[in-house]
Amino acid sequence: MNRVIDDPDQVTEGTLRGVLAAHPDLLVATDHPRVLRHAGDRPKGRVGIVTGGGSGHEPAFLGYVGPGLCDAVAVGEVFASPTAKSFHAAFKEADGGKGVACLYGNYAGDNMNVKMAAKLAAKDDITVRTVIANDDVASAPREEADKRRGVAGEILMWKAGGARAAEGADLDGVIASAQKAIDNTRSIGIGLSACTIPAAGKPNFTIEAGKMEVGIGHHGEHGIAVLPVAPAKEMAGLMLERILADLEFGGEDVSVLVSGLGATPLMELYLLYGHVDEILRAHRITPRFRFVGNYFTSLEMAGVSVTVTRLDEELDRLLRAPARSIGLTVAG
Amino acid sequence: MNRVIDDPDQVTEGTLRGVLAAHPDLLVATDHPRVLRHAGDRPKGRVGIVTGGGSGHEPAFLGYVGPGLCDAVAVGEVFASPTAKSFHAAFKEADGGKGVACLYGNYAGDNMNVKMAAKLAAKDDITVRTVIANDDVASAPREEADKRRGVAGEILMWKAGGARAAEGADLDGVIASAQKAIDNTRSIGIGLSACTIPAAGKPNFTIEAGKMEVGIGHHGEHGIAVLPVAPAKEMAGLMLERILADLEFGGEDVSVLVSGLGATPLMELYLLYGHVDEILRAHRITPRFRFVGNYFTSLEMAGVSVTVTRLDEELDRLLRAPARSIGLTVAG
Amino acid sequence: MAETVTLADAAPIATEIGAVIIENQGLLSEIDGATGDGDHGINMAKGFRLANERLGKKSFDLREGFATIGDTLLGDIGGSMGPLYGSFFTDMADSLEGSDKLDRDNFAAMLTAGEAGVVDLGEAKVGDKTLIDVLVPARDAFAAAAKDGKDFAASLEALKAASAEGLESTRDMVAKLGRAARLGERSRGTLDAGACSANLILQALADGLLKRLHAA
C-alpha cells in the first residue's frame, strides 16, 4: 500500500496539523495536542458535546465538530482509543457550566478511557454523561445489543445531540435525544479489502479477492459471513434484511446513510444507494434524509456501510437543524 | 478489485439511478438518459452552464450541478467522453435564451463531441461557447499549454463561471470569468496505484508497490516521472515546485484544493495539506480558500492531486458566492 | 457491367459494414491495445451493433442506412469514435440527399464529404497515424482512377488497393494524435487501430458495390 505519509508513527500528528491549517474557521488547537475544539465561542450556558475515537476513520471523529454538532473531540492513534486524559481535556474544553454529553462508540478502550476521564472531570465539578453508540447489528445478537459496536450511526447521534444542545436543552434532554437517535439507528458493513495501520505496515486481517465479509467491523473485526462478492443489488438486500429485522420497522420514514469505508469509489456508493432506496420503498419505507459518501471510513478499506434511522417528529426536527463541519453540513 | 456493482457494463446507469434517488432536490432526469439537470427552475434570462465528461471521476462531473454551479451535465461511460448528442441535449436543458457556456476538460473525445454538439445546437439557435480546462501542468510543457489536460482545476472554473452566471453576466462575461479561473489555475497529480474500468476488468496501467507516478493523468495517463514513493512532505514539495514555476506567482493569495484520487484515506489528504500550506506560506503565498477531500477522483486509484488558483478580487468574489451541489457547497 | 447502383439495392451494404466491424471486434481491440487503451473494437462494435439493431427494424435505402449509422454513433458512442465516424457516415448520407442511386461521380463526392467531416472534427493530417491515413489515399485513388476514365467498378478496385496500402503505411508511422501519441517513437511498428477499422469499412463498402455492379 503506497501512502501519503511521512513517519508512519506520526500520521495522527500530521493529520491534525493539516486539519488545523485547512479549517481555522472550524477547528482550533487546545492545550492538549490530541484535543481539538470548535473555533467558535465555547459553549456557554448550554450543554457541551464531546466525542472521540481512534483516527483513521476520517472524517470521523474530528470532522463532526462544528456548530450544531460536537464542541470538542479527543483524537486517538490510528484505530486506538484516545487516552483518558485526552477525553478529560476535551470535557474541559466543551464544558459551559451545564454539563457535557460524551457521545462515542462502544469499544472496550473507549469505554474505559471515557470512564476514567469522567472520574477526573468529576473532580473539576464537570458533570459528564455518556451515550454509547451500538448501531452495528452484525457485532452481536439482539439480546446482547449492549455488546454491539458503534459505527456510522454515531453521526446521527452527534447530529441529534448537537442540535438538541443548540436548542438549549439541559443535559438530560441532550442525552435523551442522542440516546433516542442511536436506539433508532442500525448499521451494517460489508468489507471488500483489508487495510493497513501505517505503523504496523501490514494488514492484520485479509479479505480474499472475490470474497466479501458481511458485517465487518470498522477495524476489520470479523463479520457474520464471508461470501463470494455479490452484485450490488444483493449486497443491498443482505444488509437491509439484517437492519430491518432488527429495527422492527413500523412504516415510519427513515434517514439512510451509505458510507464508503475508504477505497470504494463514490460511483459505487451511489449505485448501491439506488438499490437501497428501491428496497426500502418496496417495504413502504421512505428515505426522507439521504446521505451518500465517505462519512465514516476505515483507512483504505474497500467496502460500504448502510445505516438506517427510524424517524419521529423530534428526530426529523433535529436532523433538519443547521450544522456545519468537515463531514456534514446542513444549510440553515 | 472487489466492487459494489451489478453488471460491469451498466455501472453508469446504476450510478445515475442512485444519484437521482439520493438527490431529488438537486438533480432531475431529462428526456436524455445521460443528461441530468439541476432540479430548480431552468435558467431563464441568464446564461446556462453545462459540463460533462466520462464517469468514474465522481463527484465530478454531475456532483457540480446545482445553484451557483452548473445547470446541466452530460455523462459519459466510465473514463469516456459523453456523446455529441448528450452534450447537445444538455445544451438544450441549460439554455435560458442567453446562451450556454460549456465548461469542460481538454480531452480529444470531449473536444470532438462538444464541437459536434455545438453544431447541432446552432441549428436550434442556441449559442454555445466553451472554456476548455487545461490546468494539468504535467501533461505538456508550458509552450504547448493548449495540449494540457483538464483535471481538478475544472472545479474552480465551474465555480467562477456558475457564480458569474448567477450574478446575471452575459455569455461573454461568464466565459471570461471561467477562462480567467482556469488560466490562473494549475494542478498536478501523483498516482500511487492503478485503477480498473469495471467493463475492462483489469487495469490498463500499473504502478508498482513502492513507486509513485508524478504527473499522472486522471485516467492513468503517463506522468513525467516514476519515482520511489517519497514522504508526504517531499510529495508536496515536488508538486508545488511544478505548479509555482508555471503559475508565475506574484504574491497574490490563492485557493488550494487537495483532492484524493479515490482510494487514499482522508487522513493522508489532510496530512499532505499541512505540508502544502506550510510550503506556500514559506513562499509568502496565503491559502485563502482551502479544499481537502475527494473532489475529483479516478475510480479507486490511490494518489492525490494539488490544485492552486491565483486569486484576484473578482475570483475571490466568485469563489465566495453561494453554491450547492454534491461536491461543493458554499453557504450563502 | 452496370455503372450505377440504386440506393435501394445498395441498402444491405449498410448492415454488411456493421457485420464486418462486429466480426473483427477482437482484432481491432488487439491492435489498439498495442499502443492505445485496447478498446477500439469494443467502441466500434458497440456502435455498429446498435445501428444494425435499429436498421433491422425498418426499411431503408443506403442513404438512410448511413444516416442511421451516423446518428447512432453520434448519439450512443462517446469518446472519439462516436463523433469521428458519426460525422463520416452523417456527412456521406447528407451528400446523397436528393439522389436515388450511386454512380462514380456522386460516390467520389460522398467519400470526399465523409473524409472532410472527419478532418474538420479531428484535424488529423496524413502521416499522423489515424484513420485519415486510410480515408485520404483511398479517396484520392478513387478520384484519380475516375479522372483517368476508369469505370465505377475499376475505380472501386483502385480504392480497395489504396485503402489496404494506406493501412499498411500506418505501420511505420509515429502517432501524433490520440492516446498512442504519448508513446512517441514506441508507437512505430504496429498498425493503427482506427486505420484498420477504416479499411474494413471501405473494403466492405467497395465489395458491396462491386457485387451489385457485377450482378447487374
Next chain:
Amino acid sequence: MAETVTLADAAPIATEIGAVIIENQGLLSEIDGATGDGDHGINMAKGFRLANERLGKKSFDLREGFATIGDTLLGDIGGSMGPLYGSFFTDMADSLEGSDKLDRDNFAAMLTAGEAGVVDLGEAKVGDKTLIDVLVPARDAFAAAAKDGKDFAASLEALKAASAEGLESTRDMVAKLGRAARLGERSRGTLDAGACSANLILQALADGLLKRLHAA
C-alpha cells in the same frame, strides 16, 4: 532479613519494571498476535519507555514512581492498556499516600488497591483470560501467606509462584473479553498477552523487593 523497605530505597524498582516490559516487547506482541491484534508489546513498551524517560529526569520514591507510571499510561497510552494499567499503578500509588516504607501489610493493601482499580474499570473476572488471571491469584497467595504468618519475603515468594501459575492458567482458557473474545474456542491453547505482562510486572516488583529485603 528485613521486614520493611523504604519507598526511597525501593524507588529503582519503578524503572526496573519498565525495563523488563521493554525487554519483552517482542514476546508480548507475539503472544497478542496469536489471538489479538499483535500490538500488546508495542502499547506497553511505548508507555513504559515514556514513563522511564520521565523518571530519568527527576528524583522520586516508589510511590512517586508508580504515580508517574500511572499518569503516563493514562495520559499517553490510549486503547485498553492505558486506563487498565494506568489505574493499576495510580491506585497502588494512592494507597501508599502517607507511608514512607513498604511492609507485608501495606504491600497487601497496595496490591488489593491496584487490582480493584483494574476490575472496577475493566469488569473482568477470573477465568476471562485477562491480566486479572494473574493479578487476583497473586494477590490472594500473598494475602494467604501473610495470614499464615509468613514473613514479607516468604509472602513475596508465594506471590511469585501464584503469579506464574496464574499466567499458565490462561493457556487453557477461552477469552471472554477483549479482542481475543471474538475467536471463542479458537482462543484456547495460547497464553493471554495481558496476563503475560502482568506476570512480568509482578515478578519484577517482587524480585526488586526481595533483593532489597535480602540486602538489608
